[in-house]
Amino acid sequence: MPKQIFTELQLKKLKRLGILNTLDLLLHLPIRYLDETKIDLIKNIRPGTMYQIEGKVISKEVSYRPRKSLTVYVQDDTGDLKLRFLNFYPSQIKQFEVGKILRIYGEIKSSSFLFEMIHPQYEFISKDTPLKNFYTPVYPATEGLSQKLIFKLVQKVFEHENLVEQYPDLFGDLYVERNLPSLLETLKLIHKPRKEYKKELFDEKKSIFHRRLIYDELLAHQFFFRGKYHENKSYKSKPILYSNSAHKNFLNNLEFKLTNQQQSSFLEIKNDLNQSHPMNRLLQGDVGSGKTVVAAMAALQVINSDFQVVFMAPTEILAEQHFEKLNFWFARLGIHVELLIGSMNTKLKDKSYERIKSGQAKLVVGTHALIQEKVDFKFIGFYIIDEQHRFGVNQRLALRKKSILNKNFEPHQLMMSATPIPRTLAMSYFADMDISIINEMPPGRKSVITKVLSSEKRNQILDTINQNCFDGNQVYWVCPLIEESETLQLETAEKTYHDLSNYFSNHKVGLIHGRLSSNDKKIIMEDFKKNKIKIIVATTVIEVGVDVPNATLMVIENAERMGLTQLHQLRGRIGRGDKKSICILLYQKKLSNIAKQRLKIIYENIDGFRIAEEDLKLRGPGEVLGLRQSGLPSLRIADLNRDQELLSIAKKDADLLLENFSKDVPTHINRWHKNYQDLGRS
Numbered sequence: 001m002p003k004q005i006f007t008e009l010q011l012k013k014l015k016r017l018g019i020l021n022t023l024d025l026l027l028h029l030p031i032r033y034l035d036e037t038k039i040d041l042i043k044n045i046r047p048g049t050m051y052q053i054e055g056k057v058i059s060k061e062v063s064y065r066p067r068k069s070l071t072v073y074v075q076d077d078t079g080d081l082k083l084r085f086l087n088f089y090p091s092q093i094k095q096f097e098v099g100k101i102l103r104i105y106g107e108i109k110s111s112s113f114l115f116e117m118i119h120p121q122y123e124f125i126s127k128d129t130p131l132k133n134f135y136t137p138v139y140p141a142t143e144g145l146s147q148k149l150i151f152k153l154v155q156k157v158f159e160h161e162n163l164v165e166q167y168p169d170l171f172g173d174l175y176v177e178r179n180l181p182s183l184l185e186t187l188k189l190i191h192k193p194r195k196e197y198k199k200e201l202f203d204e205k206k207s208i209f210h211r212r213l214i215y216d217e218l219l220a221h222q223f224f225f226r227g228k229y230h231e232n233k234s235y236k237s238k239p240i241l242y243s244n245s246a247h248k249n250f251l252n253n254l255e256f257k258l259t260n261q262q263q264s265s266f267l268e269i270k271n272d273l274n275q276s277h278p279m280n281r282l283l284q285g286d287v288g289s290g291k292t293v294v295a296a297m298a299a300l301q302v303i304n305s306d307f308q309v310v311f312m313a314p315t316e317i318l319a320e321q322h323f324e325k326l327n328f329w330f331a332r333l334g335i336h337v338e339l340l341i342g343s344m345n346t347k348l349k350d351k352s353y354e355r356i357k358s359g360q361a362k363l364v365v366g367t368h369a370l371i372q373e374k375v376d377f378k379f380i381g382f383y384i385i386d387e388q389h390r391f392g393v394n395q396r397l398a399l400r401k402k403s404i405l406n407k408n409f410e411p412h413q414l415m416m417s418a419t420p421i422p423r424t425l426a427m428s429y430f431a432d433m434d435i436s437i438i439n440e441m442p443p444g445r446k447s448v449i450t451k452v453l454s455s456e457k458r459n460q461i462l463d464t465i466n467q468n469c470f471d472g473n474q475v476y477w478v479c480p481l482i483e484e485s486e487t488l489q490l491e492t493a494e495k496t497y498h499d500l501s502n503y504f505s506n507h508k509v510g511l512i513h514g515r516l517s518s519n520d521k522k523i524i525m526e527d528f529k530k531n532k533i534k535i536i537v538a539t540t541v542i543e544v545g546v547d548v549p550n551a552t553l554m555v556i557e558n559a560e561r562m563g564l565t566q567l568h569q570l571r572g573r574i575g576r577g578d579k580k581s582i583c584i585l586l587y588q589k590k591l592s593n594i595a596k597q598r599l600k601i602i603y604e605n606i607d608g609f610r611i612a613e614e615d616l617k618l619r620g621p622g623e624v625l626g627l628r629q630s631g632l633p634s635l636r637i638a639d640l641n642r643d644q645e646l647l648s649i650a651k652k653d654a655d656l657l658l659e660n661f662s663k664d665v666p667t668h669i670n671r672w673h674k675n676y677q678d679l680g681r682s
């Protein structure tokens with residue numbers, strides 16, 4: 001930052017906002033604009049809108065009830081207006097001399113007799129003070145840096161610095177070809193739009209200048225992710241030879257027929273595995289669409305080529321469940337499947353480590369325990385991460401590091417997502433990966449019927465539960481974890497457990513929650529799977545992956561407080577067999593609008609991809625992708641959902657420029673996101 005323009009104090013304050021250089025300051029963008037280019041007449045004003053009024057002070061008064069306030073009456077040729085100040089200095093009272101001319105800017109509220117403005121912005125003027133010829137930018141509020149000061153600093157930069165030289169347009173004629181204005185013109189106009197432009201275009205970030213910045217930001221974003229994508233192709237991997245006989249053998253023993261999309265996803269994976277650079281693929285599919293078997297078929301090919309495969313899941317329950325299923329499929333083919341989870345005793349673990357190290361363990365299924373230092377693999381050829389969003393970047397990197405210890409070969413990797421993300425969003429956000437999609441359910445699934453019920457009517461459910469259990473089926477009763485109070489939540493779950501136990505003396509009721517030891521959880525889940533427990537009361541520990549096809553009824557309490565994806569995940573636990581299933585969503589009285597909308601979406605939709613689209617509309621891409629938790633940079637001005645059209649252009653351009661090794665790529669990334677540089681993605 002040039003010292004001659006800013007004072008030390010200003011530099012310090014800017015630094016606190018993360019503004020370290022001139023461009024940072026110029027990319028500190030206005031959130032909206034004020035129109036001080038014209039005077040509105042009092043007779044035309046309506047409540048709820050911002051106006052600029054010019055008028056004479058008629059009178060003023062200070063009153064003390066209900067609170068101390070200063071009221072100033074102003075008049076123009078067409079009417080009267082009241083200004084009210086709740087916090088004011090004595091000097092301010094004096095300022096408003098009767099007869100003085102004021103220019104006022106603010107929002108109109110209606111009061112009983114007159115329209116009024118509360119705490120408007122105002123300025124004393126002389127008769128011929130000119131109006132502004134540009135819209136006034138409003139910057140994100142920040143401590144110690146007023147709107148006016150930011151505006152002044154920004155304008156100073158334009159006056160004093162040679163920006164053309166410092167921040168030239170990169171990439172030759174690209175912007176001309178894309179019909180986008182130059183960076184310098186863009187920045188100048190975004191900070192000071194001339195009044196000839198439509199103000200709404202600027203407020204809504206739809207001006208051609210916003211378009212340029214959005215494109216630039218998306219280009220930086222795509223450089224980062226597509227850069228990883230291309231870089232991945234430069235690494236070496238062991239190509240996996242496809243064995244048709246191993247595949248046939250597996251299928252012949254399988255208890256069901258693959259769906260078309262399971263087959264096509266497998267084909268994509270199979271082709272990737274055959275390359276001499278690592279596969280980096282995301283397998284997307286709705287809850288219950290059968291991703292595991294696709295991963296298993298891929299694993300089989302790798303094992304058949306004599307490499308180890310690692311399968312990592314986010315919870316012990318899930319890891320064990322995967323272990324059982326995979327072991328069931330593989331043991332009969334003579335393939336050793338190993339389980340490694342934190343709660344195993346030392347002796348078991350040590351044995352496990354040995355078999356992993358010697359290579360006897362061909363497929364290793366586990367949790368985070370897999371990335372502990374003690375674990376030493378022989379030669380990982382392929383790793384699979386289930387429910388990938390539940391792992392942080394660092395954990396995925398740790399697994400990758402473990403895998404490339406040997407001989408400089410990168411393992412192939414397959415990520416699986418818990419809940420679907422809309423295709424276009426996935427393609428842009430996971431632009432460093434290839435994507436396979438299973439958008440089809442195995443045949444014979446009875447779709448789940450969803451009911452929405454006030455929790456006052458919970459007693460009505462008891463008969464349904466009773467009937468369900470007599471028919472030999474099982475029940476989930478979910479008391480979801482409510483963030484504010486885990487303890488309270490546990491109490492609810494425990495109370496529900498006792499109530500249900502007392503009521504259903506014929507059917508065994510179980511309780512499972514996060515505070516139980518892994519071993520206790522395991523025992524309870526075992527009993528539930530074996531149909532010893534008929535009704536299981538659970539907190540959201542059962543949210544992901546748990547597979548008990550005999551459970552056909554689910555009751556979810558406080559459903560109104562849960563997110564769409566979470567509800568969809570939970571509901572996905574039932575309807576897994578060929579029997580009709582029912583999901584009952586209980587809500588407390590007084591539903592907020594957004595809660596109503598959410599329940600309606602869940603009630604009307606069963607397709608996870610559709611629900612994800614709706615979720616995106618409600619919460620926006622940042623939340624849907626879990627960007628805040630992921631530690632990945634979020635976007636300043638672009639919106640992956642709103643700006644899809646620009647995004648696909650940016651993606652194509654990024655690919656082309658990367659392929660041509662454009663020297664401007666790092667400069668461009670650096671302008672937008674310094675933190676892209678040091679954020680590795682696995």
Ligand code: ADP
Pocket residue numbers: 256257258259262285286287288289290291292293442443547576
């Ligand atoms: P998810 O995609 O949610 O991980 P899973 O892989 O756990 O789903 O599969 C859900 C259930 O469906 C499992 O019991 C699995 O064995 C079964 N399944 C998978 N594919 C098929 C199929 N093509 N036909 C019938 N059942 C299948």
Ligand code: MG
Pocket residue numbers: 291292386545
């Ligand atoms: Mg799964």
